[in-house]
Amino acid sequence: MPNDKLDPLYEATINATEEAIINAMFAAKTMVGRNGNTSYAIPKDRVREILKKYNLLSRI
Template identity: 55%
Template sequence: MELPRPPGRSPGNSIMMIVATDLAMDSRQLGKVAKRAALGLARTGSYGSNGSGDFTIAFTTGGKDFKGLMEVWPGERRSRGDGFLNPVYRATVEATEEAIVNALFMAETMVGRDGHTRYALPTEQLPEIFERYGRPVG
């Protein structure tokens, strides 16, 4: 079964990725982690084409000391070094890739304004499609 192609091609699409953690990190470390989400996106086949407006927001809920926050002068608070970040980078890449794949497989056919239709992936046909292109299933 061949799915109909949408009329025309949009100049670019965007994805917004959100990385949340409870690890104590400063803003510089969070920025480094946020950049790794793009690697997870790339593992799904995206290459950030012209017109693509992909971006990532990263935040942490860890390391908050609200009770003593006002007692510490700015710059006095020290974060730990970056040695712990490698496993965090890997987890970010893998979690981003998995979230995108899950979203693709769970999406349903949608009909929008003026009858514009976007079709869900034909999940029942995927083993056949994967085999046709030399991608093992399972």
């Protein structure tokens, strides 16, 4: 594949990977694991407030 065709392919791969990670982070729920170790869900409402405050919601 010629180099000029690879850049868009790599960019699409990076974007898809980034989107998958963000989706997984926001889909996760609070969980308690072994020895009481707790992983907390991301507070979606709070994130929305922060994005709104810095005018970043329109970018999403």
